[in-house]
Amino acid sequence: xxxxxxxxxxPGLTIGSVYALGAVGISMIFGILRFAHFAHxxxxxxxxxxxxxxxxxxxxxxxxxxxxxxxxxxxxALAVDRxxxxxxxxxxxxxxxxASFGVxxxxxxxxxxxxxxxxxxxxxxxxxxxxxxDTFRISALHAQVIILTLIIAVALHFFLTRSKLGRAxxxxxxxxxxxxxxxxxxxxxxxxxxxxxxxxxxxxxVFAGMDTSMHPNLGWNLLLAMFAAAVLGGIGKPMGAIAGxxxxxxxxxxxxxTWFGGEPLISPSYKSAVxxxxxxxxxxxxxxxxxxxxxx
Amino acid sequence: xSALLSVAGLTAGYGGVPIIEDVNLDVAEHEIxxxxxxxxxxxxxxxxxxxxxTSRSSGxxxxxxxxxxxxxxxxxxxxxxxxxxxxxxxxxxLTVDENLDVGTYAAPPGDKDAVRESVLSLFPDLRDKLAQxxxxxxxxxxxxVAMGRALMSEPKLLLLDxxxxxxxxxxxxxxxxxxxxxxxxxxxxxxxxxNAKQALRIADxxxxxxxxxxxxxGTGETLLADDSVRRSFLGGASA
Numbered sequence: 001x002x003x004x005x006x007x008x009x010x011p012g013l014t015i016g017s018v019y020a021l022g023a024v025g026i027s028m029i030f031g032i033l034r035f036a037h038f039a040h041x042x043x044x045x046x047x048x049x050x051x052x053x054x055x056x057x058x059x060x061x062x063x064x065x066x067x068x069x070x071x072x073x074x075x076x077a078l079a080v081d082r083x084x085x086x087x088x089x090x091x092x093x094x095x096x097x098x099a100s101f102g103v104x105x106x107x108x109x110x111x112x113x114x115x116x117x118x119x120x121x122x123x124x125x126x127x128x129x130x131x132x133x134d135t136f137r138i139s140a141l142h143a144q145v146i147i148l149t150l151i152i153a154v155a156l157h158f159f160l161t162r163s164k165l166g167r168a169x170x171x172x173x174x175x176x177x178x179x180x181x182x183x184x185x186x187x188x189x190x191x192x193x194x195x196x197x198x199x200x201x202x203x204x205x206v207f208a209g210m211d212t213s214m215h216p217n218l219g220w221n222l223l224l225a226m227f228a229a230a231v232l233g234g235i236g237k238p239m240g241a242i243a244g245x246x247x248x249x250x251x252x253x254x255x256x257x258t259w260f261g262g263e264p265l266i267s268p269s270y271k272s273a274v275x276x277x278x279x280x281x282x283x284x285x286x287x288x289x290x291x292x293x294x295x296x
Numbered sequence: 297x298s299a300l301l302s303v304a305g306l307t308a309g310y311g312g313v314p315i316i317e318d319v320n321l322d323v324a325e326h327e328i329x330x331x332x333x334x335x336x337x338x339x340x341x342x343x344x345x346x347x348x349x350t351s352r353s354s355g356x357x358x359x360x361x362x363x364x365x366x367x368x369x370x371x372x373x374x375x376x377x378x379x380x381x382x383x384x385x386x387x388x389x390l391t392v393d394e395n396l397d398v399g400t401y402a403a404p405p406g407d408k409d410a411v412r413e414s415v416l417s418l419f420p421d422l423r424d425k426l427a428q429x430x431x432x433x434x435x436x437x438x439x440x441v442a443m444g445r446a447l448m449s450e451p452k453l454l455l456l457d458x459x460x461x462x463x464x465x466x467x468x469x470x471x472x473x474x475x476x477x478x479x480x481x482x483x484x485x486x487x488x489x490x491n492a493k494q495a496l497r498i499a500d501x502x503x504x505x506x507x508x509x510x511x512x513x514g515t516g517e518t519l520l521a522d523d524s525v526r527r528s529f530l531g532g533a534s535a
Contacts, residue, residue: 164401167390171398174387181349181381182445183373183402 006137008253014142014211016249017149019275021204022222023229023241024156025197031173031236032193035093038100039080040201040226041219042107047073047202048209048218049115055122062122062210063144069202076107077198078191104220111216119213122206145207152200153242160238165192173236225252225272228279234289243290248275299358300325300484301346301453306355308345314353315341316508323453324500328475328485330516332492332529333505339488340382342505343455346486347379348372359453373402376452382461382488385442388431392422395430395441399448415444418477436467443474447483454478456487472498492529496520504529 022044029037050072054065080103088095129137160166172179172189180186205219212218229248233240252274255266266274282289301323309315316338323329331339344350346357348369356365364372378399387395396412405411416423419440425433430441439459446454459475460468468491475485476498489495496502499516504525512525519525 161394164397167394167398168401170390170394171387174389175384178381178384178387179398180369181347181379182398183370183449184398185370185402 002135004254004257008257009250010138010142010146012250012253013246014145014207014249015252016246017145018204018208018211018222018245019226019229019249020149020242020245021152021200021207022219022226023233023245024238025201026226027230027233027235027241028169028173028193028197028238030230031238032169032176032190033085033089033093033096035085035096035100036227037197038097038223039104039107040197041221041223042104042111043073043077043198044201044205044208044219044222045111045214045216046076046107046205047198048205048214049111050202051206052115052120052122052209052214062206063148066203066206069206070199073198073202073205074195077194077201080106081190081194108216108220115214115216117216119215121213122210141207141210145211148203148207149242152203153239156196156242157239165189169193224279225275228275228282231279231282231287232289234291237289237291240289240291248278251275251278298325298361299323300360301486302358303342303346304356304358306342306345306352306357308341308350308352308355310341310350312351312353314508315350316345316505318355319505319508319510321503321510321513323484323486325452325484326479326482327500328479328487328498329501329503330492330495330499331486331488331503331505332490332495333511334529337505338508339505340457341508343379343457343486343488347377347455349379370402373449373451376403376450377455378446378449378451378453379455380439380442380446380457380459382457386430386433386438386445389429391427392430392433392441393426395445396448399445403449405448405450411448411450414481415447418447418474418481419444436463436470439463439467439471440474443478447478451483453484453486456485458488458490460489460491468494493520 022040026037026040047069050069051062051065054068055062058065084099084103085096088099127140129139130143131137160170168184168189169192171184172186176186208218208222225248229244230241232247233242233244252271255274256264256268256271259265299322303319303321306319307314307317319342331342333339341350345352348367352365356363358364359375359377364375387398390398396415400408421437422440422444425437430438433441460471463471472494479485496516496519501513502516502519503513504511504519512522
């Protein structure tokens with residue numbers, strides 16, 4: 001049982017947090033702009049490298065430098081929206097989807113150009129896990145990631161339900177035409193969607209990069225699991241995306257537990273298939289997701 | 297009575313194809329004006345053009361003596377115009393209270409709580425439903441949420457696109473009574489309505505639109521008594 005928590009549940013919650021923070025942006029962007037943003041994984045990568053670079057100049061704990069990564073990701077997102085997505089806004093959304101594939105490649109190539117294609121770590125060396133009550137051995141990073149994600153989730157919930165801007169975002173996501181009729185500034189809502197989506201993507205990128213290492217394909221490799229999380233939570237439902245991310249993260253890790261006998265239920269090499277299995281099953285049997293989101 | 301809204305020689309449509317041509321219409325302050333006519337006559341297009349939701353090719357719209365022809369919808373709301381579209385007129389996942397709140401964003405009223413209280417006094421049924429998502433309400437209640445949202449910006453002119461569409465006859469009476477109450481509070485109403493006969497009974501003026509052009513205008517009573525109007529648009533002589 002202790003092994004289950006230490007070696008499966010906590011790592012599952014950690015990777016789940018990464019999926020959750022990435023999926024929030026994917027879900028919100030789909031809700032408001034009606035397109036699947038394929039460059040979201042690479043936006044995470046950009047955010048991760050932003051913090052990596054900041055650590056070179058300011059050698060303190062990388063998580064304290066998160067604002068630098070967020071700022072870089074936000075600037076990148078607003079720039080591609082302005083120059084690539086906005087000119088395509090009036091056309092069918094498939095144009096923007098294809099454009100976002102292109103943007104994904106641009107981001108990845110820029111990351112390779114500026115930061116090389118190799119693996120890089122934020123802080124070298126091995127850190128021993130934190131031992132709680134003599135039984136729980138949890139890496140400090142995992143604890144920090146899970147706590148920060150919970151704080152972000154609570155803050156996001158209050159932002160979306162209490163603040164004027166958050167309610168305007170939900171209104172535009174619900175009925176964009178009525179939002180215009182009500183006189184809401186839709187372009188402002190769109191800009192803030194990018195700001196929030198990019199900031200959370202940057203956090204996810206840093207968490208993922210610190211857990212393993214930074215490399216240009218980091219975000220791209222996580223993209224489809226984040227899409228699965230967004231679909232699971234119900235497209236256009238940011239809080240659903242958080243739940244979806246955590247569920248998929250936990251599912252991926254815990255299927256490799258020795259549930260029956262001494263062998264893992266599913267070999268760890270196949271664990272990334274779990275997210276896709278969940279996504280395909282959902283699209284077939286419950287396409288609106290767990291929290292009654294929009295149909296794709 | 298001075299005209300609050302004045303439409304002169306308006307030609308507009310979608311993507312360059314005109315739906316309404318050379319339409320003229322005056323709405324006096326504190327009146328209920330209704331636009332009637334057969335399907336496809338351009339009634340909704342006229343209403344949407346006033347609210348800058350279609351592409352206008354010529355003509356002018358004047359509101360409170362000011363030319364508003366070139367303004368965008370988001371600029372018209374703060375001037376005192378609100379609109380309730382015919383369908384999809386509430387934010388379904390937002391609660392009733394949040395729907396009303398969104399109505400204040402484009403033109404924040406001085407005392408939001410007072411305005412909210414006054415809107416709720418018009419629609420007392422909504423008081424128990426404030427925390428409920430608007431999408432879960434009945435059609436009639438949704439129409440009230442939609443009208444409430446539009447009134448939250450304290451408009452001088454309320455544009456309504458078929459407020460009774462799809463509602464039961466019982467709700468028809470309720471909605472028309474509400475319109476009279478809203479007018480009593482000093483709001484001018486311009487609406488498109490399919491239930492022409494009932495609408496003309498509560499309307500001060502009526503405008504019949506046919507094939508995108510003015511057919512005839514007059515007081516509600518005149519139009520109800522007019523033989524050609526009665527035969528063509530009011531379903532026979534039994535008005």
